[in-house]
Amino acid sequence: MSGNLEPKPRILEIEPYVGGLSDIKGHENVLKLSSNEAAIGPSPKALDAYKLYAGNLSRYPEGSARELRSTIGRVNNINIENIVCGAGSDELLQLICRAFSGPGDEVLFTEHSFLVYRIAALASGASPIAIPETNLCADVDKIINSISKSTRIIFLANPNNPTGSFLARSELLRLWENIPKNVLLVVDTAYAEFVTHKDYDPAFKLVEKAENVVVTRTFSKAYALASLRVGWCYGSSQVIDVINRIRGPFNVSGAGMKASIAALLDSNHLSAAIELNSKWLEQFPREISGTGISCMPSVGNFILLKFPDDIEKNSKAAEKFLYSRGIILRNVESYGLSDCLRLTLGLDHEMETVALSLREFMRS
Template sequence: MSKTRPIPQPGILAIEPYVPGRSGADSGIRVFKLSSNETPLGPSPRAKEAYLAAAAELERYPEGSSSALRSAIGERYGLSAERIVCGSGSDELLHLLAQAYLGDGDEAIATEHGFLIYPVVTRAAGATLVAVKEKNLRADVDAILAAVTPKTKVVFLANPNNPTGSYLPLDEVKRLHAGLRPDILFVIDAAYSEYVTRNDYESGIELVATSDNVVMTRTFSKIYGLAALRLGWMYAPAHVIDVINRIRGPFNVSVAAMEAGVASIRDVEHFDKARAHNDKWLEWLTAEIAKLGLDVAPSVANFLLIRFPDEAGRTARDADQFLVERGLILRQVASYGLPAYLRLTVGTEEANRLVVDALREFMGAKK
């Protein structure tokens, strides 16, 4: 009997599996999950209705091109539906882009504190991820351009970035793109773009519309509150759309996700409420936590990155344990190379106030 067994492709076993934010605490404790950047307002009521209505025909396959959803997205943003592909979350689309444009011996570039999916999809495609240093928790355009080699085939830029909350203004994004060879695919991951209200920010639509090598990915998991349904979309040049449509699953988006997505993107009132809530509490949390003597990284998204002291009893790990015992679940980000920090999602008013009160107790308690 042979002792051999199937062996995965080189590099697969070197991938660090993605570990999501913790969801719970000890039983009996009321939990406020503030670890996954989920919207505290939940999805649009219209999306819930559309989701439930989809149950009437569960035996039917989805329409394979997500036509209705692509049309709704196109109407909202003034885009051609023909240049949109929908997927099972933007994660799937990032996987497909890596599969299509990376291979053995190729390199992809991302920043050192960028989204953890970038190294996963890169290595799964047989390529190497080059992590470029950031400057003050922000993407450094010059450092990215200096890292480009003849092997570079893809550059990933999360804008805004998770978990830092920082962003590059449009002129810097344009400068980065201008410095890339035309055969390098520039992927702008704009998962948190709906939260940004800065005048110098642009999600990537403009660059995609005027370039042959730029792709923008988006998600319904954040401000739209459809994380459970796994729904995302991509806007790209026609030739990239053609490639991705050749390799994606023929029914990669469920009927329920499609219908909920259409209802969500058309419920502008709910969208506006979600953004207004975030604007108010992001500012409040930043100010109140800073008063406690903690460093809070400036953020334009729906979360904050909080730095804790490097002293016994005051570290990020200590704070995490203290908060968990009170049912407040934040995100440890040591896996992002940020062991001194915790990431806090903007929550409900109750959750936000409880976090500040708990951190005040933590920082004031004698050890």
């Protein structure tokens, strides 16, 4: 950049986040399973609440999101005074980096995790440090051994996107026990609602015993409200106070809050979403068994598909073939997984279509 308008250090090192494709030229009806959007869509009660709010569009929303925080607290049995809401969990991740890291500091995360961690670190002026994984899963020992005197934040996606792996309760606790008290552990649990594994820990209890742990959540995934951009985090009073000091005064829309409250209270709809997701986590690997495509174990609402190295059967060839059928999966080359595509779990007929297309591709 020339002239006098120079941004803060490290800003120009950021590569803008690029989402997956939404359409394919020449295809009117595209099957888009690339953004980890909930298959069955939002609760009808959330839609009704959103529509009912239309008469209030000229008014600013209540700035502290108290009603939403109260509902979150009641549903999750956590203290509402330790909750802050944001415009998606993305905003909260950015605010955390802005508040607790800066030039000369290090922000750690595992190598195949959410791209926003790196962006947030650089935007704050800190150095992003990617920690190698073991078998596409966070390795606690490697994280611990990477902590230095400059480390200020550790981002842990649990479950992790796009790999679908997670750290068990005992490993999460071991990680926290080996982190200095001046290092903030941020547990990003965007996909927590989908997890049915008995060893998974949403980390609420850890927050309640530790000042240096924050948990983030979103309404974009299991609650299917991605377009409304609503998220929240749970942390110690000290951390929440700091975030509240720098967040925008009306950072969550009124319509988003009302829809999120209704979604939280519709437990039947959430259960249906989880049931469908669990069905295809188990069934889809069987659907493409023997094709040469590997399904990485997942607890989220997506499966990472690993393709052979053969140039005619690799991930790029598969992506091109699927495009020709009007199907979009997520290219994850930017995550360092050039031999993979990520499949968002969809409705029954969508999953059957993808399975059929992949079998056809591998036979062709």
